[in-house]
Amino acid sequence: MLVLAYTKNSKVSLAVEAFDRAGNYRFGLSILSCNPLLSALVKKKDIGNTENVYKEMIRRRIEPNLITFNTMINGLCKAGKLNKAGDLVEDMKAWGISPSVITYNTLIDGYCKMGKAGKMYKADALLKEMISKNIVANEVTFNILIDGYCKDENVVAATKLFEELKNRQDLVPSVITYNSIINGLCHQGELDKALSLQKEMLASNVKPNVVTYNVLIDGFCKNGMLKEAHEVFDSMAGQGITPTYITYNTLINAYCKDGEMQEAIHLHDSMSLVRDVRPDDVSTYNCLISGFCREGNKEGASEILDEMKEKGVRADLITYNILIGALCREGESRKAVKLLNEMLEIGLHPSHVTYNMLIDGYCREGKLATALNMRTRMEKDGRKANVVTYNVLIKGQCQKGKMQEANGLLNEMLEKGLVPNRITYDIIRDEMMEKGFVPDIDGHLYGGV
């Protein structure tokens, strides 16, 4: 009972401890406590403990049910462990449990959100497999695929599914469907189409929500139409929609990127006048710090940091990343490493972004050996080198004229199954080919050059 009580009170680590103790004292633990605990751990993105609790459940012969498997598969997908998630589908069958529409939706979403080429092909294959097993796709299935195609910059495929959904007798598009497709259109710069879909929502009795407005505001901002973005923002009140801190962050960030720090600060100040909007979220401060750093205004940035301290708002991973990035770009990698150590001291786990910026910082200063040491440190910290890491290192080697070393890194990256992106090709073209060096790597790379 203790496990469930702690889980319900969001005391997840205490719940895990109670779960462990329950094993030793042989207290009865039922699936009714285990499933919520697994679900809470997944929500906390604590995949390590999620997997441990699951293994322990099996060891203690607590029989998993459909919800257990769906929760586990969701957790593994969110952690990017798609293969393990697939294995669990086989496990559940062995337990005599058939995958449900939720199982398939979860897996399809996992593939949709994976950053790999051809992921939508895999997602579509899963959809076909699901249909072949007479499991009927629901509105969520459509939403997941529509969003996946939009993020894959294939709005045509997304629109096709959207039309299919509208033609179905048993299903209707929801606000989430519309938001996904409006977001996709915004990213393609098709603001007119996005706005007409917003009108279509009203005609179909689907009420736009704050996300709809956030997406439109961001769309206008990212297409350099700040005035129009502000107009959408101003129109919210008339529709009875209250902006959230995300709405403000979107606009504040756009003004920061436009170099209009005055307007950004003004917006931040005005947040405190709106009911239910917290002006002291760390993410809003991050927008402002990033804005000041971008224009090289150190005083501005430290004023914001001081204000955060005054108000008791703690810097997070992204705050540190912004500051580390700024120092690295200014050739102050040593100071940046001090911040890296500081974040470790206060218990913040540096991300790929943190390490990649530091590696890039050293490369910019021509300190290639130190850059490679930083990669070692990164991997010791459990962050595997990714495409950005290799791009940065390859460029660093090229700029020092070390073409064989650059080529070696390129091969290494391909051997690890990392997929080169547009920037990799730009580096090869601009740095390698330009210097008359022909990359001595296997054929599949040339397709994109």
Add this chain to the structure above:
DNA sequence: TTAGGGTTAG
């Protein structure tokens, strides 16, 4: 089980 903002390489 699904949608929105803030940090990296050009």
